[in-house]
Amino acid sequence: AQKITQTQPGMFVQEKEAVTLDCTYDTSDPSYGLFWYKQPSSGEMIFLIYQGSYDQQNATEGRYSLNFQKARKSANLVISASQLGDSAMYFCAMREVVKAAGNKLTFGGGTRVLVKP
């Protein structure tokens, strides 16, 4: 069974500073994908970044980067130059791909980020 752990229930970050959100995972599958989603107060889950288990380089998307340490089974999200609009819940998720059955995402408990002006 897959498991995702986010140990930080909430954190404050000063505007324009960087913040690291922790995520550790556990799986016996050799092939998996790791995601980060942002959930603002409006409710929808917004895809931020993806890292495949066989990807050699850490994923980056604009101000988001994923610090992937496969041996330690961690996939931390780094948000650089925080903005007020970054205040939201952030979820780490892992994908199990079941052929012809679709993606099955397992989510962590989330980290609430509040950016202070």
Added chain:
Amino acid sequence: ETGVTQTPRHLVMGMTNKKSLKCEQHLGHNAMYWYKQSAKKPLELMFVYNFKEQTENNSVPSRFSPECPNSSHLFLHLHTLQPEDSALYLCASNERWDSTEAFFGQGTRLTVV
């Protein structure tokens, strides 16, 4: 705006009521999902539909009944719910079963009284 639309956004229903949640996408996606987000639990996958066929039921009680009449629409029919079923119900879709990114709707906030 992700292209996945859920209605209604908020729903209050009694335990004896029957209601339906609707999810719609015109992104050309062929896989659609229902997730449940409770207050103190991580998001849980409920159902997966792939090309209109249900391919996953994650041990969901029968008082939740999904329906996928076509690749663009997904329903969740609700009847005789319990107060502990109160949650945010999120619909998601992606192009095919092995696509990387899933697009989520804004969810339906359900309260069972």
